[in-house]
Amino acid sequence: xxxxxxxxxxxxxxxxxxxxxxxxxxxxxxxxxxxxxxxxxxxxxxxxxxxxxxxxxxxxxxxxxxxxxxxxxxxxxxxxxxxxxxxxxxxxxxxxxxxxxxxxxxxxxxxxxxxxxxxxxxxxxxxxxxxxxxxxxxxxxxxxxxxxxxxxxxxxxxxxxxxxxxxxxxxxxxxxxxxxxxxxxxxxx
Amino acid sequence: xxxxxxxxxxxxxxxxxxxxxxxxxxxxxxxxxxxxxxxxxxxxxxxxxxxxxxxxxxxxxxxxxxxxxxxxxxxxxxxxxxxxxxxxxxxxxxxxxxxxxx
Numbered sequence: 001x002x003x004x005x006x007x008x009x010x011x012x013x014x015x016x017x018x019x020x021x022x023x024x025x026x027x028x029x030x031x032x033x034x035x036x037x038x039x040x041x042x043x044x045x046x047x048x049x050x051x052x053x054x055x056x057x058x059x060x061x062x063x064x065x066x067x068x069x070x071x072x073x074x075x076x077x078x079x080x081x082x083x084x085x086x087x088x089x090x091x092x093x094x095x096x097x098x099x100x101x102x103x104x105x106x107x108x109x110x111x112x113x114x115x116x117x118x119x120x121x122x123x124x125x126x127x128x129x130x131x132x133x134x135x136x137x138x139x140x141x142x143x144x145x146x147x148x149x150x151x152x153x154x155x156x157x158x159x160x161x162x163x164x165x166x167x168x169x170x171x172x173x174x175x176x177x178x179x180x181x182x183x184x185x186x187x188x189x
Numbered sequence: 190x191x192x193x194x195x196x197x198x199x200x201x202x203x204x205x206x207x208x209x210x211x212x213x214x215x216x217x218x219x220x221x222x223x224x225x226x227x228x229x230x231x232x233x234x235x236x237x238x239x240x241x242x243x244x245x246x247x248x249x250x251x252x253x254x255x256x257x258x259x260x261x262x263x264x265x266x267x268x269x270x271x272x273x274x275x276x277x278x279x280x281x282x283x284x285x286x287x288x289x290x291x
Contacts (some may be wrong), residue, residue: 006192014201021205021228025212030220037224044231047201050192051242056234056250056257063257068227068264075268076220079275098214106207113199121196125245132250140247141254148251152258159262163269 006050013046034072041065053132198239205232217282219274223267230260 016039023036041064048057113121130136141149205228212225234253241249275281 003191010193010197014197017201018204018208021208024221024224024228025208025216027221030218030224033221033224037227040228041231044235047198047235048238051198051238053238053241053250053253056238056253059254059257063261064227068261071264071268072220072224075272078272079220079281095215098211101214102207102211105210106203109203109206110200113196113203118196121199121243122194124195124243127242127245131245131247136247137250137254141251145248145251148255152255155262156258159265163265166266166269166273169273 009046010050013043013050017043017047030076031073034069034076037072038065038069041069051132052127055132055134055137195239195243199236202232202236202239205229205235208232217284219267219271219281219283219286222283223264223271226263226267227260230256 020036020040020043024033024040027033027036041060045057045060045065048054048060209225209227209229209232212228213222216222216225234256237249237253237256241247241253271281274286279286
């Protein structure tokens with residue numbers, strides 16, 4: 001009975017994950033794409049829970065669906081959702097090549113995983129109930145992977161500073177651009 | 190309680206990665222290219238967590254958390270660039286944005 005329940009949850013989560021992923025790629029309005037990505041992230045969190053990675057699932061919902069997607073939606077709303085139909089003007093050689101390359105990546109990944117690890121994928125290791133809990137993750141993070149932890153914090157700091165500099169620079173260059181524009185207009189008249 | 194094998198999770202991860210790659214190659218709006226990049230990163234994350242469950246080893250989950258942090262910083266810088274491009278009144282089309290000169 002429990003088996004059937006787990007399989008049912010898995011099938012629902014996996015299919016909503018794939019469907020919302022395809023929706024992100026195929027919606028013409030970026031706003032709807034961002035909303036579909038929230039569904040994708042939520043169903044991925046369910047898959048993480050089924051793999052007993054509770055802390056990563058919680059982090060996924062908090063960091064991605066909470067913080068990153070809010071930023072995405074704000075920027076999309078600020079820029080105005082400009083429609084961009086993915087198949088506008090009929091299929092071109094570029095789009096044909098894109099579909100071909102994505103299909104090649106898919107086949108490649110599945111063949112390599114099947115060849116290298118095909119027989120060993122059904123023997124899952126025994127885990128205790130503490131696997132994936134915040135306690136265990138925090139202990140591993142601050143002992144074995146301390147360097148990765150510190151480097152991650154530096155990466156986040158550099159990204160924050162970089163985006164502030166980008167924003168300040170673009171505002172300054174915008175005003176000078178307007179000045180140039182005004183001078184050009186004056187020269188024309 | 191036994192659910193699906195790790196192989197099923199890896200198949201979902203491969204499909205997600207290919208979907209994201211298709212979006213990156215196909216779409217012209219830089220916003221949707223960034224969203225598709227997120228899908229690719231999440232496919233890789235799912236594979237990492239599935240292998241971490243397979244081997245009963247927490248390091249895969251640590252790696253997934255680091256990937257999430259990198260994805261967040263990538264989004265911050267990418268969105269900053271997109272806003273800067275939009276403020277210069279340029280077309281938001283990755284096919285037309287072929288000059289680095291500001």
